[in-house]
Amino acid sequence: MLHYELQHAADKLIKEMFAVKSGETVIITADTCSNEQVVEAVASSAYAAGAIPMVITIPTPSGVGKAADPNLPIDALAGALVHADVWIEFNHQWLLYSTPFERAEAENKKLRYMCLVDFTPELLIRTVGKVETSQLKIFMQKVTEMTKAAHTMRVTTPAGCDVSFEIDPNHFVACDCGDASYPAIHMLTGQINVVPKFGSIQGTIVFDGCVTPPFGHVPHTPIALKVENSIITQISGGTEATEFERFLKSFDDEGMFKMAHIAYGFNPGAILTGNIVEDERVWGCTEWGIGYVSPFDAPPIGQDAKSHCDGICLNSSVWLDNKLIMKEGKIVDETLLALSPVK
Template sequence: MLKFELQKAADKLINEIFAVKKGETVVITADTMSDEGLVDAVAASVYSVGGFPMVITIATPGGVGKAADPDIPVDALTGALLGADVWVEFNHQWMLYSTPFEIAMEKNPKLRYMCLVDFSQELLIRTVGNVETPQLQIFMAAFAQRHIDAKEMRVTTPAGTDVSFELDPNHLVCNDCGNATVPGMHMLTGQLNIVPRFGTINGKIVFDGTITPPFGKVPSQPVVLTVENSKIVKFEGGPEAAEYEKYLKSFDDEGMFKMAHIAYGFNPGAKLTGNVVEDERVWGCTEWGIGYVSPIDAPPVGQDAKSHTDGICLNSTVWLDGKLIMEEGVVVDAELAALSPVK
């Protein structure tokens, strides 16, 4: 048992990332497939700082998001979240984008939410407990500023990715650097998300990491996407490439062939496991989303699509405005490299 290591990770989550204060109410949601030991450790951390832990465990829903609504106590859960200061979600079948989530995020202006779905004890230890969060925050803030100032980006990988696109100053650069001290929605530490200017992405994108959905694993052969004006026009590779094309076609929605966003993985402890929350944060990868983009990320209307899927390109090389920033997953820009927690 990793009891000591787990408690350290839980303490860092509550003290360092959320900075929970005495008297604050922290709702921890779980379902019957969640890790009970993990939930208990985080609740203990809340209690140790003088907060009020409220653990809500429900039967595992049959779906996620709004598809979970028929299987959850919508009114009771919503009431609890409307009075909470912090909500940590450890559900296996996530309630992100469910009705209680939407109401709570809209009507509780103080709520700090983090999506840690399907987490294990080992995962929290790797990606929170063993990470030097303060230094990572400094590094990622500097990296994010480079994107705010840049106009063009190019990405290549050893597997064959070579894609270029324009950046849009009106689109959000979302920096999940382990700071959940302000109200709003937060994700696991170690991801920097950018929404390119719509219609400008051209080249090849090769997924040699996991693809989720529909696979949740590394394909037997890399899946090669040819992209023209931000739309996928060709699929190449092994059997998963054909299956992936069939999966996207099944939505009968042209929006499901449109590239949505690119994100960097910057969590020093993350590794490919099949859990998309961790996979997207493998150090030095870039992750591409396809399909839906929210109006928050790309105002005023986002990008409409029936769903969303993500694929990972490992060991990425990145240029911003023609300047080499990262080479095969290693930060080479001198200023950024000096700030990086990974040397």
């Protein structure tokens, strides 16, 4: 039943990553599709650390982000979150980018938040419990430093991705390397998120890993997006490409055809499973978000959209200012290779 391993991973999340202190309020949100074992283990760890855990479980919303709003107790949920020290989200239909999320981020300047969608005991164990974060943190901080110093970025994959864009120094570059001890929007260990300069993304993006929503699995035929000036102008592939285009159009919102962000995947324990949170951290992938961008990530107003979705490009090659740093998922830059926990 993995009880010992799960509790170890939960303790590591609470004590090592969030550095939870005695007397802090730790809110854990879940819905009726969330894994109760994970929720209970993390709540127990928070209590053992001297914190006051509060578990909020809601009926599973019909959508994610702002699309979840009609199914949420918006005022009550936001009222709790604006007073929390830590918010860990285990929802199946995530609240990230929802109205309660926006209120909490705008009003609660002490909040440490992390989105851990659809986490199972096995997932928490392999991506948190078994990952040694100290060397990974050094490596990821160096990649972040190099990315922030660059002016342009290009990404290709064997599946046919070839896309370039400009890096906006005013946009936040998030390095999620296992340190959630300070107020911010944090994500699972092993991702560096970049919001490109709006309007600068040009080329073809091919999803050959998980696409969520609407699927929650790896498409049978890769989904290709033609992107001009950061806007999706054509979607091609198999039947899932048609379904994906129908999904984006269903929002009746031009913002859902705008590219939002790109992220490197760097979690040594992550494997391709169909869970977007794990898949977008598979070592050597890149992940693209579509739709909403928060004002925190791209001040002053972000990018408005009714929802947000993500897709994975496996085995990525990455150039920063025309210098190759990663080739088909493997680090080739000598400085980075010396620091990398994965050779």
